[in-house]
Amino acid sequence: MEYKKQHFIPQSYLGSWCDSYIPEGYDKYVWMFNYNGEIVKRKNPKNIFYESDLYTIFDNEEKRILDIEHGLSGLEGKFALIRDNKLALKQDLTVEDKNYILAFVAAIHNRTAATREHLSRQWGQILDLGKLIKQEYENASSEKKKAIETIGSLNKGDDSFSLDDVEKFHNEPMQTLMVPRINAEFNCYTKMHMSILNTDDEVGFITSDDPCVWFDPESFKRPPMYRSVGLGNKKVEVTLPxxxxQAIFISHTPLPLYISVNMQTLDSINRKTRFSADKYFIVNRNYKKDFWFKVIEPPSDII
Incomplete structure (x- = not known):
């Protein structure tokens, strides 16, 4: 069936990590390590990080609507051209170029299987609560029902959801929530600053099945309930190899467009990329570094 195999990490993106020393007669491949680095396999990018109909919308007649898949594919193509023809050559970028890059970062962050599972769990909890409240209401006495009805809606705006809406968010987060999330994230990125980090190291940057990383080096200093990382945090750093x-770096700090990084910075970014992976990380050769697996504890007086 056409377009049934839908990649949540694009082949055109993964292709940059294909080993450059592929024996004659072999298909191109990347080195795919499991999360702990204990198992490594050679894999063609077309054969990994995909699911059937991940973004397909089915109408009431079970007709397949591929608008999201086609939209993502178009964005992938635009980004690949900019990456290969401008970023790799350290060329100046137009506003349109930057917007395509930022849109690609937002899309990668929101289109993965890991994000799908996170959203499904999140809305599943809300769905369970909604069902519980509904059941409590249906089983209540007429007097109690009247008391509940006098409360009215707690939402004074127009952005309210029915229980059916919440169930759809839980069951189909990619089809219902992904595009609005991409648009919202893109709008945040346009108010931040973007740089391209560069290295000449042979291994260089690694990537993963969930490669866009949000990191706030100041989060551990906040009380536990305020430690979640958001784009509004002034110290937040977004990286995407x-x-x-090369890797994209987005922050609230104005920096040059192209920045060469030393080995310490490269190792730090690769460590964050590996830790943020869902199940697998990708390297351009059969190589792993102990530092990528190192757990660094915050100062004891902060916890």
Whole structure:
């Protein structure tokens, strides 16, 4: 069936990590490590990180609507051209170029299987609560029902959801929530600053099945309930490796467009990429580094 196999990490993106020393007669491949680095396999990018109909919308007649898949594919193509023809050559970027890059970062962050599972769990909890409240109401006495009805809606705006809406968010988060989330994230990125980090190291940047990382180096200083990372945090850093030689870096700090990084910075970014992976990380050769697995504890007086 056409377009049934839908990649949540694009082949055009993963292709940058194909080993450059592939024996004659072999298909191109990347080195795919499991999360703990204990198992490694050679894999063609077309054969990993996909699911059937991940973004397909089915109408009431079970007709397949592929608008999201086609939209993502178009964005992938635009980004690949900019990456290969401008970023790799350290060329200046137009406003349109930057917007495509930021949109690609937002899309990668929101289109993965890990994000799908997170959203499904999140809305599943809300769904369970809604069902419980509904059951309590249906089983209540007429007097108690009247008391409940006098409360009215707690939502004074127009952005309210029915229980059916919540159930759809839980069952189909990619089809219902992904595009609005991409748009919202893109709008945040346009108010931040973007740089391209560069390295000449042979291994360079690694990537993963969930490669866009949000990191706030100041979060551990906040009380536990305020430690979640958001784009409004002034110290937040967003990284997305785009090849072994380059990674996108977005923050609230104005920096040059192209920045060369030392080995310490490269190791730090690779460590965060590996820790943020869902199940697998990708390297352009059969290589792993102990530092990528190192757990660094915050100062004891902060916890």
């Amino acid at each position: 785009i090849s072994p030689k």
